[in-house]
Amino acid sequence: MVESVGDAASLRDESHPVEVVSSERAFAGKVWDIRRETFRYGDGEVVREFVDHTGxxxxxxxxxxxxxxxxxxxxxxxxxxxxxxxxxxxxxxxxxxxxxxxxxxxxxxxxxxxxxxxxxxxxxxxxxxxxxxxxxxxxxxxxxxxxxxxxxxxxxxxxxxxxxxxxxxxxxxxxxxxxxxxxxxxxxxxxxxxxxxxxxxxxxxxxxxxxx
Structure with a gap:
């Protein structure tokens, strides 16, 4: 468990780059795709699939x-x-x-x-x-x-x-x-x-x- 920020003025999202081991397009859609990525987090590797969106x-x-x-x-x-x-x-x-x-x-x-x-x-x-x-x-x-x-x-x-x-x-x-x-x-x-x-x-x- 990580301690709270304490000071409301310092409450903000933070960039947190991780090492991406692999990244591939799992599904190619008409408007947007599904991407599958493996990345290192903590003591191991995690696999996640997500909508890869243009914004x-x-x-x-x-x-x-x-x-x-x-x-x-x-x-x-x-x-x-x-x-x-x-x-x-x-x-x-x-x-x-x-x-x-x-x-x-x-x-x-x-x-x-x-x-x-x-x-x-x-x-x-x-x-x-x-x-x-x-x-x-x-x-x-x-x-x-x-x-x-x-x-x-x-x-x-x-x-x-x-x-x-x-x-x-x-x-x-x-x-x-x-x-x-x-x-x-x-x-x-x-x-x-x-x-x-x-x-x-x-x-x-x-x-x-x-x-x-």
Missing amino acids: AVAVLALDADERVLLIQQYRHPIGERDWELPAGLLDIAGEDPAVAAGRELEEEADLVAGSLQLLTEFYTTPGGSNESIRIYLARDLTATAEVFARAEEEADILVEWVPLDDAVAAVLDGRLHNSILMLGVLTAAAARDRGWSTLRDSGDSTIGPGGA
Whole structure:
């Protein structure tokens, strides 16, 4: 057992590199792969399989009336049309995550952000995936010059502007379940209550981009 940090100000995640003995793609998927790695930890070797993910971005678009833009679309793994924030994969090599976030906002909501700031970032499932997601706060919004064509699950996206406090209430009441939306609106509400002093520049990330 390791002693606790003691000082709350020093509470933070820590990088902990280990020796990777072997790494192989166990399954090649259409969107992401399953990777199997053997690494040394403690006195022995450990084998783990995990989703090798490109990483993703999401956008919490907030208008002048403190309404957040939510979209609803079908998600097959859960068999539901859930409410979400506009989001997408970091699947263009070398693309800046903030640029990707702006692109997703345009493609999914037909909006252009005049400003983008980093709201929060997180690992979705550290025990089973290396997926990291950055959520950006988008403000000073204007409409795109044209409406984007959408296909597959995005073809029938619904768009709704919801007061931020109403979105927070829906999360706390258990009516919304998408993790990115939940973390985004709760973090936005907390940041607003602190005068937005917790926002970071769009490029001021502290986590990895996802899979190698």
